[in-house]
Amino acid sequence: MNFHRTVLLQETIDGLKVVPGEKYIDATLGGGGHTEEILRRGGEVLAIDTDLDAINYVKGKISSSKLHLAHGNFRDIKNIAIKNRFEKVSGIVFDLGVSSHQIDSNERGFSYQQNGPLDMRMDSNSPIKAADLINLLNKNELSDIFYKFGEESNSRAISNAIVSARKIGTIQTTNDLVTIIARVYKIPEHRLDQMKRTRIAKKIFQALRIAVNNELDVLREALNESSSLFLPKGRLGVITFHSLEDRIVKNAFIDFEKRGLGIVVNKKPLLPNRLEMKTNKRSRSAKLRFFEKN
């Protein structure tokens, strides 16, 4: 099984305008696809991931004196960069979200299509799991998560159903949660597979994942921190997979421009070409934006 299939590879690396011998940060290493291409074009890379599985996988896959691996959260990108002598770089790339490896590992609990514990932590050392939120938050807090992060219009009914189900027993697995959502949509338990194919389950799981990993706040902070790490003409490229992330990136870039830090390179996001969308389903929601430092 593939660790991850890189999205928008050429578009991202071309947009970074990699120059041999210069330094780049890959803030989301994953399976190392973007990192590997920067190295191939002669760049030196500091690659960060909060998931030790990614760090260990790439350690075994790429051997290069130009590659520096750091286990950490990109929220701390500035400190990690300074610690590794990457405080001034020519490019930074963020390829947000989860890797295929994370989705495909049942025990990580990211997938609504497979059964596993309700975990969803990108960093297995962090203290809060999805099960903690599902079993401990009150009705309004849960409903807020589903509405704000999943844009789910039935968020109240779903949070009510979760709180009722808790009275019978703890909600422990991804199947437990899908079963509860299915009940709200009057889908019988023996047709759970039908629920697993809907956008509803997808949105609820996305919302929970965002909350567990505090993804939107972390992204805002990381973009801000990154803005001080560039050499003149350095480029920041960000790939997003849903509208909430894309809005944050778009607004951050507009704000940087207003503050005189540089220019927004593409007013409209770059999208994968038709062939990529056809051959890699996950790429269909990808959007890539670039900012260039003065």
Ligand SMILES: C[S@@+](CC[C@H](N)C(=O)[O-])C[C@H]1O[C@@H](n2cnc3c(N)ncnc32)[C@H](O)[C@@H]1O
């Ligand atoms: C879509 S994958 C990156 C794939 C990679 N570009 C490739 O081509 O293989 C996203 C990665 O970012 C990591 N990640 C997500 N949030 C993070 C964070 N806040 N700090 C560091 N890494 C993070 C995930 O663990 C995952 O490995």
